[in-house]
Amino acid sequence: MSVANHDALPADRFDVAAVRAQFPVLADDGPGRTLTYLDSAATAQKPQAVIDALEDFYTREYASVHRGVYALSVRSTQRFEAVREKVCRLLHTSDPREVVFTRGTTEAINLVATSWGGQNVSAGDEIVVTQLEHHSNIVPWQLLCERTGARLRVAPIGLDGCVEVDAFEALLGPRTKLVALAHVSNALGTRLPVAALCQLARSRGITSLVDGAQAVPHGSVDVLAIGCDFYAFSAHKVFGPTGTGVLWGRRDLLDAMPPYQGGGSMIRSVSFEGTTYADAPQRFEAGTPDVAGVIGMGAALDWLEEIDREAAAAFECELLRYASEALEAIPGLHIFGSDPEKVGVLSFSLDCAHPHDIATILDREGVAIRAGHHCAQPLMKFYGVPAMARASLALYSDRSDIDALVSALETTREIFS
Amino acid sequence: MDDxxxxxxxxxxDHNKSPRNFGVPADSNRDAEGYNPLCGDELHVYLRVDAAGRIDDIGFEGSGCAISRASASLMTEYVKNQSREEVDRVFDAFHDLVTKAPKEGATPESLGKLAVFSGVREFPMRVKCAxxxxxxxxxxxxQTDQTAVTE
Structure with missing residues (x-):
């Protein structure tokens, strides 16, 4: 993420109303029926452009990819393959052969754990993650450790929700094979200094994977500047459809990795005497892919390219400040995580009400937030809470969302006082 | 606001704020842990069961939302001195109360104070809390050693 100083950026340049108008689910349906959607860290709503692209593709251009010689299949294949280039533009890189389509971030990480991990990790080796990881960046590594006898080590965070760089560095040793890091924490919004952390890894010959699921929706990402070896994200968090996502990997690494799943599409030739495999990325894309999902992801990335991301990030930063101040003014409310660089995620507790009670009451006021462990139980344990309430922002969030949240929290306090 | x-x-x-029978009863001889994997509610129920199989005393510990805490508190008041059979009957009636619309004309098992949970059926995501x-x-x-789950 290149944006460091939000104050210097022109938040006014960002027309949130125009962006919001492109999301049909957020349309004002009259009193009491308007949705205040503050769960974008779980999944983002879809702009009309993405919905239209899916309908249009199924209506006019749908066919299997990489198979048919007929015109429809050729067109479908071309459109499908073109999305790899859009992903390259998103990640500021250039080689579409480094873009593997997956079901999402989770599958991308599992792919690396299984394929790269199976080849490169053995008993006694170590994998380093941080305390704030999502379960999808913990459990695949635990499974790898169980299979190989390797050991998972956990880099600590401070109460501010930030990774302690010195402690992280101290964990890197001769047996460390891989570091797996969130770019942005889904539960706290913390922006990890991934470039510095990956540099510490790379200078010791350690491979790095960055879970970018929460970062891609909030700003520009440059995988070469980060200096990671793998980067994963999901389309559905970046305004695209569910069921598809990306593993970006350095080409020399992908080329050396064994297949993940076997099946059609991933082979060069098959015989009972022996099968040879396709080159990356096809080697990792067994079976008919989610063709329409990938096309929808492409539409979402096209849509995103039209957005002034710098101005949007500045606007989000200002909105986050507005929201933080409004929430902190509520008696008994505590916000978790105080990274000054954090993105629009506000996890909080109220001393009078459990997060699930908060979420139920907010829902009745049309305010959708998440309550629970946020697939980050080790982080909940770190803060000593069973659950948190979380409001999270996206490009379409504005002050009316925050005002509705604050008003619904007042109702919660009324009921529980 | 009404619902x-x-x-x-x-x-x-009230029971959320001041849970009754919170803690471990003296000489408890049975206990179990409950866990709601969806929301992380954790509960530990302790019993002192007498020779005849009646619940002589009961207490609970744990953390959870208002619904789960109040439900535990009201339950401990309700089942004291009940037999296993009575508990089973109340369990079924309570489950119906929080999941099904009342049948017309039918006389539901009287649940006394537990009837306050009837509002839960409008909130399907909260049934497991109750x-x-x-x-x-x-x-x-x-007295199984397994953690009770609501799944």
Whole structure:
């Protein structure tokens, strides 16, 4: 993420109303029926452009990819393959052969754990993650450790929700094979200094994977500047459809990795005497892919390219400040995580009400937030809470969302006082 | 707001704030842990069961939302001195109360104070919060070593 100083950026340049108008689910349906959607860290709503692209593709251009010689299949294949280039533009890189389509971030990480991990990790080796990881960046590594006898080590965070760089560095040793890091924490919004952390890894010959699921929706990402070896994200968090996502990997690494799943599409030739495999990325894309999902992801990335991301990030930063101040003014409310660089995620507790009670009451006021462990139980344990309430922002969030949240929290306090 | 007031009736709010029978009863001889994997509610129910199989004393510990805490608290008041058979009957009636619309003309099992949980059926995501204590109670009576879950 290149944006460091939000104050210097022109938040006014960002027309949130125009962006919001492109999301049909957020349309004002009259009193009491308007949705205040503050769960974008779980999944983002879809702009009309993405919905239209899916309908249009199924209506006019749908066919299997990489198979048919007929015109429809050729067109479908071309459109499908073109999305790899859009992903390259998103990640500021250039080689579409480094873009593997997956079901999402989770599958991308599992792919690396299984394929790269199976080849490169053995008993006694170590994998380093941080305390704030999502379960999808913990459990695949635990499974790898169980299979190989390797050991998972956990880099600590401070109460501010930030990774302690010195402690992280101290964990890197001769047996460390891989570091797996969130770019942005889904539960706290913390922006990890991934470039510095990956540099510490790379200078010791350690491979790095960055879970970018929460970062891609909030700003520009440059995988070469980060200096990671793998980067994963999901389309559905970046305004695209569910069921598809990306593993970006350095080409020399992908080329050396064994297949993940076997099946059609991933082979060069098959015989009972022996099968040879396709080159990356096809080697990792067994079976008919989610063709329409990938096309929808492409539409979402096209849509995103039209957005002034710098101005949007500045606007989000200002909105986050507005929201933080409004929430902190509520008696008994505590916000978790105080990274000054954090993105629009506000996890909080109220001393009078459990997060699930908060979420139920907010829902009745049309305010959708998440309550629970946020697939980050080790982080909940770190803060000593069973659950948190979380409001999270996206490009379409504005002050009316925050005002509705604050008003619904007042109702919660009324009921529980 | 009305259905919220139905859900969070004053009895529920009171038992959430000041749970009854919170803690471990003296000489408890059975216990079980309950866990709601969806929301992380954790509950530990302790019993002292007498020779005749009646619940002589009961207590609970744990953390959870207002519904799960109040449900545990009200349950401990309700089942004291009950037999296993009585508990089973109340369990079923309570489960119906929080999941099904009342049948017309039918006389539902009288649940006394437990009727305050009738509002839960309008909130399907919260049913498990209300029933966790009851699942845990049954696991304690069975004295299985397994954690009770609401799945």
């Amino acid at each position: 919220l007031r139905d859900l969070y009736q004053s009895t529920i709010l 029933t966790l204590a009851w699942h845990t109670l049954r696991a304690a009576l069975d």
